[in-house]
Amino acid sequence: MTAPLPPLAGKLAALRSSAIRDLLKLTARAEVISLAGGLPDAELMPRERLAVAADNALRRAGVLQYTESPGWAPLRAVLAERESARLGRTVEVAEVFVTHGSQQALSLLAEVLLDPGALVVVEDPAYVGALQVFRAAGARIVAVPLDAEGMRVDVLKELLARGERPAFVHTVSNFHNPGGVTQSAARRRELAELAAAYGFWVIEDDPYGELWFDRPAPAPVATYAPNVIRLSSASKIISPTLRVGWMVAPDPVCRAVELLKQGADLCGSAFTQQIATELLADETWLNGHVDTVRNAYGERAKALVHALRTTFGDRLRCTDATGGMFVWADFTDGTDTDLLLPRALAAGVAYVPGSAFAVDGGYENSMRLCFTTSDAATLATAVDRLAGAAG
Amino acid sequence: MTAPLPPLAGKLAALRSSAIRDLLKLTARAEVISLAGGLPDAELMPRERLAVAADNALRRAGVLQYTESPGWAPLRAVLAERESARLGRTVEVAEVFVTHGSQQALSLLAEVLLDPGALVVVEDPAYVGALQVFRAAGARIVAVPLDAEGMRVDVLKELLARGERPAFVHTVSNFHNPGGVTQSAARRRELAELAAAYGFWVIEDDPYGELWFDRPAPAPVATYAPNVIRLSSASKIISPTLRVGWMVAPDPVCRAVELLKQGADLCGSAFTQQIATELLADETWLNGHVDTVRNAYGERAKALVHALRTTFGDRLRCTDATGGMFVWADFTDGTDTDLLLPRALAAGVAYVPGSAFAVDGGYENSMRLCFTTSDAATLATAVDRLAGAAG
Numbered sequence: 001m002t003a004p005l006p007p008l009a010g011k012l013a014a015l016r017s018s019a020i021r022d023l024l025k026l027t028a029r030a031e032v033i034s035l036a037g038g039l040p041d042a043e044l045m046p047r048e049r050l051a052v053a054a055d056n057a058l059r060r061a062g063v064l065q066y067t068e069s070p071g072w073a074p075l076r077a078v079l080a081e082r083e084s085a086r087l088g089r090t091v092e093v094a095e096v097f098v099t100h101g102s103q104q105a106l107s108l109l110a111e112v113l114l115d116p117g118a119l120v121v122v123e124d125p126a127y128v129g130a131l132q133v134f135r136a137a138g139a140r141i142v143a144v145p146l147d148a149e150g151m152r153v154d155v156l157k158e159l160l161a162r163g164e165r166p167a168f169v170h171t172v173s174n175f176h177n178p179g180g181v182t183q184s185a186a187r188r189r190e191l192a193e194l195a196a197a198y199g200f201w202v203i204e205d206d207p208y209g210e211l212w213f214d215r216p217a218p219a220p221v222a223t224y225a226p227n228v229i230r231l232s233s234a235s236k237i238i239s240p241t242l243r244v245g246w247m248v249a250p251d252p253v254c255r256a257v258e259l260l261k262q263g264a265d266l267c268g269s270a271f272t273q274q275i276a277t278e279l280l281a282d283e284t285w286l287n288g289h290v291d292t293v294r295n296a297y298g299e300r301a302k303a304l305v306h307a308l309r310t311t312f313g314d315r316l317r318c319t320d321a322t323g324g325m326f327v328w329a330d331f332t333d334g335t336d337t338d339l340l341l342p343r344a345l346a347a348g349v350a351y352v353p354g355s356a357f358a359v360d361g362g363y364e365n366s367m368r369l370c371f372t373t374s375d376a377a378t379l380a381t382a383v384d385r386l387a388g389a390a391g
Numbered sequence: 392m393t394a395p396l397p398p399l400a401g402k403l404a405a406l407r408s409s410a411i412r413d414l415l416k417l418t419a420r421a422e423v424i425s426l427a428g429g430l431p432d433a434e435l436m437p438r439e440r441l442a443v444a445a446d447n448a449l450r451r452a453g454v455l456q457y458t459e460s461p462g463w464a465p466l467r468a469v470l471a472e473r474e475s476a477r478l479g480r481t482v483e484v485a486e487v488f489v490t491h492g493s494q495q496a497l498s499l500l501a502e503v504l505l506d507p508g509a510l511v512v513v514e515d516p517a518y519v520g521a522l523q524v525f526r527a528a529g530a531r532i533v534a535v536p537l538d539a540e541g542m543r544v545d546v547l548k549e550l551l552a553r554g555e556r557p558a559f560v561h562t563v564s565n566f567h568n569p570g571g572v573t574q575s576a577a578r579r580r581e582l583a584e585l586a587a588a589y590g591f592w593v594i595e596d597d598p599y600g601e602l603w604f605d606r607p608a609p610a611p612v613a614t615y616a617p618n619v620i621r622l623s624s625a626s627k628i629i630s631p632t633l634r635v636g637w638m639v640a641p642d643p644v645c646r647a648v649e650l651l652k653q654g655a656d657l658c659g660s661a662f663t664q665q666i667a668t669e670l671l672a673d674e675t676w677l678n679g680h681v682d683t684v685r686n687a688y689g690e691r692a693k694a695l696v697h698a699l700r701t702t703f704g705d706r707l708r709c710t711d712a713t714g715g716m717f718v719w720a721d722f723t724d725g726t727d728t729d730l731l732l733p734r735a736l737a738a739g740v741a742y743v744p745g746s747a748f749a750v751d752g753g754y755e756n757s758m759r760l761c762f763t764t765s766d767a768a769t770l771a772t773a774v775d776r777l778a779g780a781a782g
Binding site: 004005006008009010011012039040042045047050051054055058061062063064065066067099100101103104106107111112113114115118129132133136167168195199200201226227235239240241242243250252253256259260262263264265266268269270271272 | 400438445449458492494503520558618630631632641647659662
């Protein structure tokens with residue numbers, strides 16, 4: 001006779017695993033071309049350069065010990081320098097906080113910025129990893145739609161005019177996941193002005209900003225107001241295995257995050273942070289490396305968009321893919337992408353249906369396609385298979 | 392004119408930085424012998440062996456990519472095997488979950504096991520990192536004192552008889568931090584029986600279990616009941632820089648933790664997890680390495696205890712230090728360790744006053760002394776300086 005196990009917390013019932021993750025488990029079959037993933041291409045990651053930096057790190061004092069909660073000081077210094085160039089002002093080391101990937105920054109910021117029941121504004125379609133965290137924190141979530149210029153700031157403005165007072169607005173300003181669009185300079189300025197006027201935070205979540213194909217994205221929202229918290233990461237430009245993300249935020253936010261980080265996991269890895277430091281500080285090498293990634297992804301993105309447009313014509317509308325990792329596509333003929341998925345899998349191609357990114361339903365005719373891990377020929381085959389499945 | 396920044400969450404006011412961390416910042420002066428830290432000795436960490444494993448890992452597929460949230464599968468398999476030997480039963484891979492240090496397991500478990508206002512029972516004096524997390528989770532905390540045989544299970548029994556129903560009991564069963572004591576086999580069995588009878592979880596937090604000096608600690612509490620969640624870590628036996636901790640728990644707990652881990656930081660580092668796998672799987676090497684650490688710490692512990700007893704005699708009572716990293720000492724003459732600290736620092740020695748570990752006050756005459764990072768002669772000097780300061 002075995003006694004039943006004690007109960008778990010009640011709030012778990014409200015949480016569910018990411019639909020994307022569950023789907024990915026199903027699409028791991030070798031014969032399926034997966035455009036469903038959201039992974040950078042491991043073949044493009046700098047294995048040799050990482051090995052040299054790992055070797056150098058292991059000769060250094062302090063590399064084996066616990067490190068400081070806000071991150072290894074020389075890494076914060078390198079990031080402060082890079083972010084100063086990005087933001088066009090001097091970013092102090094105290095404003096830089098290293099996190100275990102930028103997902104950890106989202107999770108710690110949810111604790112630091114949200115009182116129970118607080119309002120969070122997200123973009124629709126939304127980055128699922130952010131939604132998951134904000135839901136777990138018990139936030140009330142309101143979605144503002146995207147268009148070709150990014151977040152519809154006019155809709156946000158209406159919300160504010162109606163008296164809604166968000167604790168923060170979350171935006172993926174560059175090469176949106178999943179929406180594929182980039183916020184225009186005008187919208188960035190307007191968002192920052194609203195944040196200053198109404199006194200809310202903006203979390204500018206920017207893992208893809210350096211992955212532009214033809215021209216750099218506009219200056220970050222964070223250049224326009226002090227109450228913008230900027231997140232970025234080494235995962236997409238170097239490798240996710242370093243688990244090095246970072247936050248640029250006013251000192252009181254960094255100190256509050258530090259308090260929570262001690263409880264969350266004490267500190268990051270001195271070893272992977274020292275490796276990241278060497279690679280991020282080596283500008284000549286890094287610029288060349290990121291160029292290689294940009295060129296490869298840019299070519300794949302163009303191949304995917306070209307195949308989609310020539311194959312589907314007016315039946316499908318898709319984003320231009322000017323950077324990042326994703327194309328967002330909408331069937332204009334009412335094809336339901338949830339219903340299409342099993343047929344697509346049977347035909348040997350996977351994508352993520354739009355419904356997985358919906359905050360309040362919708363996007364039944366949409367899908368997210370990731371072009372990072374397939375070459376041009378494979379992407380063309382994938383689109384052929386998709387067309388076969390769509391009939 | 393600059394607008395004020397938006398507010399932070401109200402609950403932050405109730406949190407405070409760990410007193411130990413703040414103190415450590417003050418004791419970093421080179422001339423101070425610090426027995427205040429809680430760090431393993433970096434000189435004893437296997438730098439060369441880690442370099443070989445890092446090199447091997449970087450030749451492997453998958454090492455640069457995101458890894459699975461519950462941990463790299465071969466690491467979980469190695470841990471399942473080690474924990475099977477430890478627990479005397481077959482531990483399934485599904486019961487093993489890799490965390491970013493065992494601190495992250497505490498933090499995720501607080502979310503998974505605690506409803507708002509739930510009761511948590513901790514040991515007094517308490518592991519500060521656990522207290523911090525449980526407080527941040529809004530738990531009601533009740534402390535049960537330690538004696539030479541570990542947690543006073545009779546006091547827990549009285550609490551339960553009075554109708555208190557904890558969601559879980561947290562225990563550092565082996566070589567307690569900060570208390571220095573180890574729970575007896577009889578108490579372990581009794582605790583497990585209470586957990587089964589009253590239907591609460593036990594979190595058995597065991598980072599120090601392998602650091603025994605003369606004989607191994609008794610079998611884990613987890614050998615006696617299925618509702619014991621066991622935490623351990625590579626930080627104290629290999630290096631904290633790997634950020635590899637692990638949890639052994641029933642499948643429903645692991646699946647709930649997985650859901651939260653996705654939001655917390657997606658996954659750990661495939662790179663450091665592959666390094667940990669190689670070192671933990673190499674039993675012959677690992678046994679030899681851990682023996683070296685045991686011998687060094689054991690010698691230092693004995694030197695510290697000897698110096699304290701010969702120097703202070705009846706004026707100070709201290710634990711025997713049969714393993715782990717800490718000696719707990721109580722002045723029997725009313726010396727206040729908070730008041731003594733500035734004089735001790737001036738004399739060139741640091742410790743952590745007992746009050747830093749108190750759940751509801753007390754321990755004014757106590758202190759925690761860490762012996763891991765000083766050799767026997769330095770420890771003797773430290774005790775001399777302490778005696779000088781104590782007058």
